[in-house]
Amino acid sequence: xxxxxxxxxxxxxxxxxxCSTPDSDGEVAEExxxxxxxxxxxxxxxxxxxxxxxxxxxxxxxxxxxVFAEHWGEYDCFIGxxxxxxxxxxxxxxxxxxxxxxxxxxxxxxxxxxxPITGGHHGANQVAEDLASMGAVPAMTTASEAADEQxxxxxxxxxxxxxxxxxxxxxxxxxxxxxELGPIERLDGPKAVLVGDDVTVLKRNGEDGVVLGTGSVSxxxxxxxxxAWERALNEAGKGWNDVEFVATGTRKEEEPGLLEAAAExxxxxxxxxxxxxxxxxxxxxxxxKELIGWPGISEASAIAAGREHELLVEKVSHxxxxxxxxxx
Numbered sequence: 001x002x003x004x005x006x007x008x009x010x011x012x013x014x015x016x017x018x019c020s021t022p023d024s025d026g027e028v029a030e031e032x033x034x035x036x037x038x039x040x041x042x043x044x045x046x047x048x049x050x051x052x053x054x055x056x057x058x059x060x061x062x063x064x065x066x067v068f069a070e071h072w073g074e075y076d077c078f079i080g081x082x083x084x085x086x087x088x089x090x091x092x093x094x095x096x097x098x099x100x101x102x103x104x105x106x107x108x109x110x111x112x113x114x115x116p117i118t119g120g121h122h123g124a125n126q127v128a129e130d131l132a133s134m135g136a137v138p139a140m141t142t143a144s145e146a147a148d149e150q151x152x153x154x155x156x157x158x159x160x161x162x163x164x165x166x167x168x169x170x171x172x173x174x175x176x177x178x179x180e181l182g183p184i185e186r187l188d189g190p191k192a193v194l195v196g197d198d199v200t201v202l203k204r205n206g207e208d209g210v211v212l213g214t215g216s217v218s219x220x221x222x223x224x225x226x227x228a229w230e231r232a233l234n235e236a237g238k239g240w241n242d243v244e245f246v247a248t249g250t251r252k253e254e255e256p257g258l259l260e261a262a263a264e265x266x267x268x269x270x271x272x273x274x275x276x277x278x279x280x281x282x283x284x285x286x287x288x289k290e291l292i293g294w295p296g297i298s299e300a301s302a303i304a305a306g307r308e309h310e311l312l313v314e315k316v317s318h319x320x321x322x323x324x325x326x327x328x
Contacts, residue, residue, distance in 0.1 A: 007127040030056035032127065033071060036081035037063045043109050044081055050134045068166075069094060075101040079131075082116055091118070098122065099166045107131055115139045121153040149175055152200045156186060157268055160209065160244040161202040171198035182208045184270075188309075209244035210236065210312060211327045213302025216255060220321040225261035228318035236312045240265055247305035247327075249277060249297040272304055280304040282325065284315040302327030 036044040044060045052058045059075075059172050061067055063082065068090045071078075080087035084106045095118065103119025105127040114131035118138060128138035135204030151173045156163050163169060175198075177182040184202065187193060195201060212229050228280050231248075233239060245268040252258065253271030262269045274294055282299020298315050306327030313326040 031074075031076050032058045032079060033077075034058065034060045034079045034081060035063050035067055035236040036060065040109050042080050043111070046111075047079065047081075047107075047131070047134070051130045053128055065090070073102065075102055077105060077119070077127050079127060080104060080106040081109065082106060083108075084117055088117060103127070105130075105131070107136055111136045113137055113139055116141070116235075121151065152202075155270070156202050159184070159202060159204065159268065159270060161204045162199040164203050165195075165199075168195075168197055168200040172200040188307075203308065208242075209328075210238055210242050211244055211302050211305045212246045213298045213300065213305065213325045213327055214246055214248050214258065214322065215252060215297035215301075216258060216322045217320070217322075218255070220255065222257045222259045222260040222264065224319055224321045225257050225324075226264065228264075228316060228322040228324045229261070231318065232313050232316045232324040232326050235316065238312075238326070243267055245270060245305070247272060247296060247301035249274065249301060251294070252297060270305060272301055277301060277304055280309065282311060282315065286315075296323075298323040299325040301325075 034044045034047055041060070041062075046050060048058050048060065061071065068078065068087075072094050078087075078091075086102055087106050091104055098119065099122070101119060101122075103116070103123035105114055105116045107114045107245040111131065111134050114128040114136040116139075118124065125138070125140050128136070128140060132138045149322050152169050153163060153173075172181060193201075210233075212232065214225065214229070216225065233243070243265070246258070246262050247270050248255075248258065249273040250273055253269070259269060277297070277300035278294050280300045280303040281295040282303060286294075286296030286297055286299075296315060299311060302325040303309050303311055304327075308328050310328050311325060312328055315323050315325045317323050
């Protein structure tokens, strides 16, 4: 038995619902297979109903002893609706390279636990987080998630980019855990770069997206951010699907309303240090420079983070709570 659903549709507000997240090597975790025993098909259908619209396609495959081997390499991620031991025994002989192998996430019939067992940063954590919306507890064991830190793979996603040299992430993620990595350095070409084995290189995925540079007063609400961002996008003649990510200053990186708004639109957030912004000050005067020595966060963030370092829309203010500028 197999069921296929293609759900890559656009919502009425111009967003794509979930817009599947690129995994760390630049592929997109969008083609999913649920492998289930015949007696668990109702739960498999429930999963399709619950999160199927977040992926390009979801196929249900009935379990038999060679099902993983027969379909290895056809999907970005397998959801094993079974005991983790079954999935591990059947897939262990197939594993070769974490950058090429499909991700595997197992879930029990009651949707109590969602457990990434391989490829956590390559789609399994993403699937586990989506299953959490159905009540499952995502049991993630990748080091950066366990420490509640943003590993380089997750930083790559936030920047709409991918890791070029995967082996380097062992060293750089250890640096993340030790608090020693520091901000991502940006180089604009043409330029040749020589790096060591402990330097992770990220390459942007798209070519023509925009960046939302944003600032706010403390305590600004999610709705205020969304309204400000939408107004600025309208002025730029752009929609949500055109946004690569949100950029702000480190002093605003933990603002709850900002993070909630970005999560609702499935956008990554990057935070830039004061010294990163000082070379990209925007045209609109900002009180933050005279009060605390920071350049205006919204315009400087939009210019600094955009690939062309240009403003499409100068600073827009919403309800004296949120500012936003659009860069490219």
